[in-house]
Amino acid sequence: MKNLRILTLSLLLTALATLVYAQGGKKSEEVKFKTSAVCGMCKATLEKGLAYEKGVEKATLDEDSKILTVQYNNQKTSVEKLKKAVNDLGYDADDSKATPRAYDRLDACCKKDAGIH
Known part of the structure; x- marks a missing residue:
């Protein structure tokens, strides 16, 4: 009977610890x-x-839709920093325009006025 109580208490504490850890804040x-x-x-430039x-x-770019999906830790970076990183690679991110210097360094095929590929 004593072993059953210890086992039950142990399982209860494990479940409680797991729940507390899971509720500890969404980081991703x-x-x-x-x-x-x-x-x-x-695609390669952005993802790398x-x-x-x-x-x-x-980070994954869908070439057809031109949508870049980024999974990130919200305790280490922010949406604004991610947009800036995309801009600094030479690309627009939503309404945030590419840094001119970075855009100028892109290969000709990567420039938005290069036409459809």
Whole structure:
């Protein structure tokens, strides 16, 4: 009987600890940006470039829709910082325009006025 009480108490404490840990604050979030990306090279540049940003867990560009999906830790970065990172890579992120210097450094095929690929 004593062992049953200890086991029940142990399971209850484990369940409570798990619940408290899970409720401890959502750290991982997802944001989507409409970008000015136009080709596969843009995809590689954005995904690789964002991989080096603090707090970014994963970045994926859908080439057809030009939507960049970023999974990130909201305690290490913010949506504004992520937009700036995209801009600093030479691409627009929603209404936030690419940094002119970074845009000028893009290959010709990656510039939004290069046409459809």
